[in-house]
Amino acid sequence: MQRASAHPPRPSQQVKWHLERKGRYHVQCLPPYRRFRGNEMPWDHAGELDETTELVVKSTRSRKVVKLAAGQYGTPLELFVKRYNFKTWYGPYLRMARQSRAREEFELGWALMDAGIRTPRPVWLAEELRTPSRFSILATEAIPLAENVLQRWMRLSEESDRVDLVRAVGQFLYLLHQRGFYHDDCKAAHFLIRQESPSTPKEFFVIDLLGCGLHGRLTQLQRAKNLFQVMRHFYPPKGSTGFGPEHRELLLTAYGGSRQDAEKWSRWVDRIGRLKGKKY
Incomplete structure (x- = not known):
């Protein structure tokens, strides 16, 4: 049997x-x-x-x-x-x-x-x-009635809803990294969610997979690069999306799990920014 x-x-x-x-x-x-x-x-x-x-x-x-x-x-x-x-x-x-x-x-x-x-x-x-x-x-x-993270961010008018979204993005990215996934172009437009779905990690889809991979264990540099890429998309060349330092800290805290870890990842993200001549 x-x-x-x-x-x-x-x-x-x-x-x-x-x-x-x-x-x-x-x-x-x-x-x-x-x-x-x-x-x-x-x-x-x-x-x-x-x-x-x-x-x-x-x-x-x-x-x-x-x-x-x-x-x-x-x-x-x-x-x-x-x-x-x-x-x-x-x-x-x-x-x-x-x-x-x-x-x-x-x-x-x-x-x-x-x-x-x-x-x-x-x-x-x-x-x-x-x-x-x-x-x-x-x-x-196709995912019916889907929007990307930046589109949802721009649509939301309540700060509490934006906080939920930023927290979910950090948690979702942590989940991806824990399972060994590295996204070569990790920006907010490549995380989708159905319009009627709540802003929780389990509701996200990841898209545009060319150049990406499941690597088993990611380096801190790879993790920091993805964090930098996600936040960069909230800072357009012109204008403002309303994404500020408090949202950056919230995303990093959701990703790291604590204020102490958020500070560590903040230093890593700043290091990536210096290499690219950008600061977010």
Whole structure:
């Protein structure tokens, strides 16, 4: 008789993948998304891409990100779709020994969910069949009625609500670090929360995972860098968001767990600031 596991199966162990070839791409997806045609989107035609998607979120030389409504290109739910490409002809050759960027983000997303960290679920991945490959595409499910931390901060009018939000951000970042997660671009815009949800750590989602990783144990420098990045986003080049020294102290105290630890992390954050010529 087989003994039942003391721990529930991880999210990545509960899914069955649909695999197929679509044109010049190899596709791995969850079965409900097998009819999604992300590889057929007019990625190289800006006008057509804008007309056939709900929103073009970002368009740079190295990646394009769009939002799709349910039904567009065969998706059953709202998606964010991202296509990675290389800016130079030699880029694909330099990356031949590594996974595609889309696969790195795809696998990290599932690893985070296995670690109990909330992130939009990666549901569809397409990688070029040729070697070296130039393009890779990733689709993640959109979080309905979500806003990022800075948007919530600007929306809140009561100081008590802002205090709850800042405290939750510090606690959430501590949780990420305790589980070994380091975010390469850790800013308030990359922490999402549903509009109707309270400002508590368990309600946050982390997004934009390229360059991030689960490292087991983080250095103090890595932790301080993420703290600096989060606070930097509350200080725009022009104007003010109302984020002051008292909010900085609150965030660091929530992260460190005590006033004494907050002072230690404040010194570390100041050290990062001096290296970058900024002080927050």
